Amino acid sequence: MPRPFRLTPVLLAAAVAALLPGLASAQGTDLTVSGLQQDTSAPVEVTADSLAVDQAQGTAVFTGNVLIVQGGMRLAAAEVTVTYAKAADGSIDTSTIDRMTATGGVTLATPAEAAESQEAVYSPGPGDLVMTGDVLLTQGGNSVSGQRLTVDLDTGAGRMDGRVRTLLQTEGRQGQPAGSAP
Numbered sequence: 001m002p003r004p005f006r007l008t009p010v011l012l013a014a015a016v017a018a019l020l021p022g023l024a025s026a027q028g029t030d031l032t033v034s035g036l037q038q039d040t041s042a043p044v045e046v047t048a049d050s051l052a053v054d055q056a057q058g059t060a061v062f063t064g065n066v067l068i069v070q071g072g073m074r075l076a077a078a079e080v081t082v083t084y085a086k087a088a089d090g091s092i093d094t095s096t097i098d099r100m101t102a103t104g105g106v107t108l109a110t111p112a113e114a115a116e117s118q119e120a121v122y123s124p125g126p127g128d129l130v131m132t133g134d135v136l137l138t139q140g141g142n143s144v145s146g147q148r149l150t151v152d153l154d155t156g157a158g159r160m161d162g163r164v165r166t167l168l169q170t171e172g173r174q175g176q177p178a179g180s181a182p
Contacts, residue, residue, distance in 0.1 A: 042070050042071040043070070044068060044069070044070045044097065044124065045068070045069045045070070046062055046066065046067070046068050046080065046082070047065075047066070047067045048062035048063060048064055048065060048066040048067070048080070049063060049064025049065050050062070050063050050064055051063075055092065058083060058084040058085075058086070058092035058094070059081055059082065059083050059084070060081070060082040060084075061079065061080075061081050061082075062079065062080045062081075062082070063078070063079045064078070064079075066078065066079060066080045066102070068080060068100065068102075068122075070124075072110050072111055073108065073109070073110050073153075074108070074109050074110075075100075075102060075106065075107070075108045075109075075120065075122070076105075076106070076107045076109075077102035077103060077104050077105060077106045077107070077120070078103060078104025078105055079102070079103050079104050080100055080101065080102045080103075081100070081101045082097055082099075082100050083097070083098045083099050083100075083101070084096060084097060084098060085097065085098040085125075086098075096125075097124050097125075098123070098125070099121055099122065099123045099124075100121070100122045100124075101119070101120070101121050102119065102120045102121075102122070103118070103119050104118075105118075106118065106119060106120045106131065108120065108129070108131070112139065113137065113138065113139050114137075114138050115131055115135065115136065115137045115138070115149060116134075116135070116136045117131035117132060117133050117134060117135040117136075117149070118132065118133025118134055119131070119132050119133055120132075126152075126154075127152060127153040127154040128150070128151070128152060128153070129149075129150070129151045129153055130148065130149070130150050130151075131148070131149040131151075132147065132148050132149075133147065134147070135147060135148065135149045135160065135162075137149060137160065140169070141169035142166070142167060142168055142169055143166070143167045144160050144164065144165070144166050144167075145160075145164070145165045145166075146160040146161055146162045146163060146164040146165070147161060147162025147163065148160070148161045148162050149161075
């Protein structure tokens with residue numbers, strides 16, 4: 001009688017690596033999100049239904065159907081607060097964005113990947129993006145969800161934390177409904 005097949009941790013890791021080239025590295029929560037890699041020196045365009053500017057605080061609050069575009073990356077949300085950098089003398093430098101905080105149904109999309117969350121904080125200077133609250137990252141037919149996604153947009157390196165769940169599609173079955181013949 002043949003021995004039952006047992007999926008050991010080593011075999012499981014090898015299977016994940018084979019099924020997800022480019023999505024998961026050796027650490028289960030470290031990700032390569034090269035589709036979110038971005039030219040952080042590209043201009044940033046923001047459109048919204050309304051804008052409130054506070055010169056003294058160095059903030060601009062965009063509300064209603066906010067869309068931010070930088071290169072091939074698009075971020076949509078209900079509200080985005082832009083915080084401007086401070087100059088060496090302590091004054092507000094309205095030509096340099098320190099960070100953007102998006103809230104309310106945040107969606108980030110590039111031609112290769114998409115991510116959704118409740119909040120996202122984007123820092124153009126260092127090229128960092130942190131998405132929190134029911135985060136869902138999709139790459140083709142594969143997805144990873146958790147509570148916090150941190151991405152270095154310059155390198156495409158990322159990390160998902162907080163009860164991480166991964167859905168892997170096998171190469172021969174992507175795009176086919178469950179139970180259908182290959």
